[in-house]
Each structure stands twice: as structure tokens, then as C-alpha cells.
Amino acid sequence: MVFLSLGVRALVNVEALNMVESVGNIVRHRKAAIVYKRDSAYVVRWVPAVSGESLAHSYQALLASLARQRGLPVCTYCSKHEFVKHADRRIFGDLDWEKKLASRLESVEGGRRRQQVNALEVMHEVEKTIITNCVVEDIGGFLYAGKIPVKRTSRFSCSFMIPALDAVEKAVVETQFQVRHAPTASQVWDQAQMPYNVEVGSAVYAWSFYMDLSSIGCTSAVKSECLGDDERRKRVELAIDALALMLDSRLFGAKHSRFMPVVGYELILVTLSKPLPFNVSPPAMGPCFVEDTVKRIEAFVKATNSSVEVYGYAGDGDAEKLLKANNVRVYKTIVELFEEVKRKALEWLKSQA
Numbered sequence: 346m347v348f349l350s351l352g353v354r355a356l357v358n359v360e361a362l363n364m365v366e367s368v369g370n371i372v373r374h375r376k377a378a379i380v381y382k383r384d385s386a387y388v389v390r391w392v393p394a395v396s397g398e399s400l401a402h403s404y405q406a407l408l409a410s411l412a413r414q415r416g417l418p419v420c421t422y423c424s425k426h427e428f429v430k431h432a433d434r435r436i437f438g439d440l441d442w443e444k445k446l447a448s449r450l451e452s453v454e455g456g457r458r459r460q461q462v463n464a465l466e467v468m469h470e471v472e473k474t475i476i477t478n479c480v481v482e483d484i485g486g487f488l489y490a491g492k493i494p495v496k497r498t499s500r501f502s503c504s505f506m507i508p509a510l511d512a513v514e515k516a517v518v519e520t521q522f523q524v525r526h527a528p529t530a531s532q533v534w535d536q537a538q539m540p541y542n543v544e545v546g547s548a549v550y551a552w553s554f555y556m557d558l559s560s561i562g563c564t565s566a567v568k569s570e571c572l573g574d575d576e577r578r579k580r581v582e583l584a585i586d587a588l589a590l591m592l593d594s595r596l597f598g599a600k601h602s603r604f605m606p607v608v609g610y611e612l613i614l615v616t617l618s619k620p621l622p623f624n625v626s627p628p629a630m631g632p633c634f635v636e637d638t639v640k641r642i643e644a645f646v647k648a649t650n651s652s653v654e655v656y657g658y659a660g661d662g663d664a665e666k667l668l669k670a671n672n673v674r675v676y677k678t679i680v681e682l683f684e685e686v687k688r689k690a691l692e693w694l695k696s697q698a
């Protein structure tokens with residue numbers, strides 16, 4: 346296994362990245378209840394949050410766009426950033442392989458022939474066909490919910506983005522009053538100048554992400570069968586490049602058109618590990634997550650004989666000092682950091698092949 350793990354802390358101001366409902370003229374921000382320790386007692390607080398689904402959508406949208414640019418295969422709906430993922434035969438797209446797979450499933454799932462088919466063989470065939478032809482579902486997983494259900498677990502996992510616990514008292518949600526200026530239109534339609542309110546959040550947010558790079562391009566539902574080495578290498582490059590693009594260009598969440606947030610990264614820590622998976626400590630616990638991660642790496646390497654590499658990015662002088670004090674290599678930009686992560690990951694994957 347070659348395993349990538351990421352922890353991010355970012356100061357985000359005036360964001361409407363993840364809205365959940367409209368009540369009258371108010372559009373509400375997603376909130377989550379979190380528990381944390383204040384003095385010696387635990388308290389509960391509702392804070393602005395961005396869901397893991399929202400962040401996974403942004404990541405997969407970038408995967409789909411980059412893949413198409415590079416000539417890697419993407420299915421009909423993933424190309425449109427509609428991640429319905431072959432959940433049902435009715436929403437299989439109109440590419441030849443999708444039509445063939447739909448009719449194959451219709452024939453094996455329907456009627457008496459069901460008894461004669463080997464369900465495990467069908468499950469393997471479905472997974473192999475879909476991952477061969479759609480890199481988004483290879484990396485992001487899918488669930489076909491037919492009579493012979495097939496599940497591919499996502500190769501990546503991500504947390505909600507929530508306010509860091511050390512700065513949670515400074516996390517706010519406030520309502521911004523807006524009104525469209527339409528003095529003449531409102532003479533003919535009284536709702537033309539309708540006021541509305543949008544909840545916006547500001548906080549030091551923390552986010553965690555991990556990905557198993559070595560199983561990209563390999564089936565896993567029934568048995569492991571891998572695509573060619575060259576194709577797998579291109580897909581691993583794609584998976585890392587899309588993550589770098591998402592973070593560096595701040596392309597995540599919704600409602601950017603008029604509420605594009607001001608995002609300043611404080612700390613980014615990335616680890617690569619093999620053969621066992623190592624995860625960066627939660628960045629929500631405070632800047633101490635750097636020291637905690639580094640201590641855990643030392644113990645982990647000794648106990649498991651694994652290799653772990655650690656890479657850091659600092660948004661300010663304090664963060665840089667903290668990384669250097671913990672012997673973490675500091676990169677000037679997020680793109681350069683991920684270039685190095687990619688180089689090492691490909692080197693490790695090649696040695697495992």
C-alpha cells in the first residue's frame with residue numbers, strides 16, 4: 346500500500362461554501378454540533394461547517410475535468426459533474442460500453458436466468474468494466490444498487506471542514522442582508538426589489554483527507570485485478586494533481602459567484618507511507634497536530650517497519666518555525682509540495698510493481 350494523508354488548517358473569511366436550505370428570504374449555512382473541552386468541562390457548540398460530500402464533489406469535479414483534458418476515460422454523467430455513478434441502470438449513460446453493460450445486467454438480473462449466473466463473476470465484471478472506463482469512479486467509488494449489487498469503496502476519504510477546536514470560540518455565522526437595486530423594475534413588479542439574507546461563516550477551518558494510491562486502477566469488490574502499469578501511473582498522477590489544484594486554486598465548495606471566500610492557509614501537512622497506512626493527526630486539535638504527527642511517525646516507523654515521508658507548507662512565519670522545529674521539509678508553494686509528493690509516490694509504486 347502507498348498511502349497519502351493530508352491535514353489542512355485555513356483561515357476562511359466570509360464564506361457561503363455549503364448552504365443547506367432557504368426559509369423565506371433566508372439562505373442558511375450548514376452547521377454541525379461539535380463537542381470540545383473548555384477549562385475542565387466539555388461543551389457543545391453549533392458551528393459553520395462544510396460537508397465531506399461537498400468537498401468530495403469539488404475534488405471529483407476536478408478529477409473529471411483534468412482526466413478529460415488528459416485523454417483519460419470518464420463516463421457520461423461524471424463528465425457533467427453529476428456523480429450518480431452507475432447507481433441504477435436507468436442512469437447509465439449513452440456511451441457504447443455503458444449501453445452494453447446496462448443490457449448485460451438487464452439480461453443476467455431478469456427472470457429465470459438469474460439462477461444460472463455466477464453473481465460473483467458478474468460483480469467482478471461490473472467493477473472492472475466501470476473502473477476501466479471511468480477514472481472518477483475508479484478513484485471515487487460507486488454503488489450499483491441492482492439485484493446483484495456492486496460496491497466499490499472510494500479510494501479517498503475526507504472529513505467535514507469544521508472550525509479548529511483551538512479557535513472555535515472565534516468561529517462565527519452571521520446573516521448578510523442583500524437587496525437588488527431595481528427602482529424602475531419595482532414599479533411594474535413589486536418583487537423586483539426583494540431583499541434577501543445569506544448566512545456566511547468565518548473561521549479557522551480544519552480538514553482531513555486520505556487516499557490509498559496503490560489500489561487505484563485495481564478491482565477490489567471480489568478479487569484484485571489491475572489495469573496496466575502505465576495507465577495506473579497516469580491515474581495516480583491525476584489523483585494527486587487534482588488534489589493540488591483544488592487546494593492551490595481554492596476550488597472547493599459552492600456559491601463562489603458572489604461569496605467567493607477569502608482563504609489563507611495556515612498549515613498543510615502531507616504524509617506518504619508504505620506498506621502500512623499512516624494518517625496525519627487531526628489538524629482541528631490545534632497547531633500541535635504537527636508535533637503530534639511527527640512523534641507518531643517515529644513510533645509508527647519503529648513499531649511497524651514502515652516508511653513515512655512528511656511534507657509541509659506554511660502560510661506565515663509562525664507556522665514555518667513550527668514546521669522547521671519539528672524537522673518537517675517546508676515547501677514555498679502547495680504545487681511544489683505536491684510535485685514532490687507525486688514524485689515519491691510514483692517511485693514507491695514503481696518499486697512495488
Ligand SMILES: [Zn+2]
Nearest residue numbers: 420423479482
Ligand atoms: Zn463515472
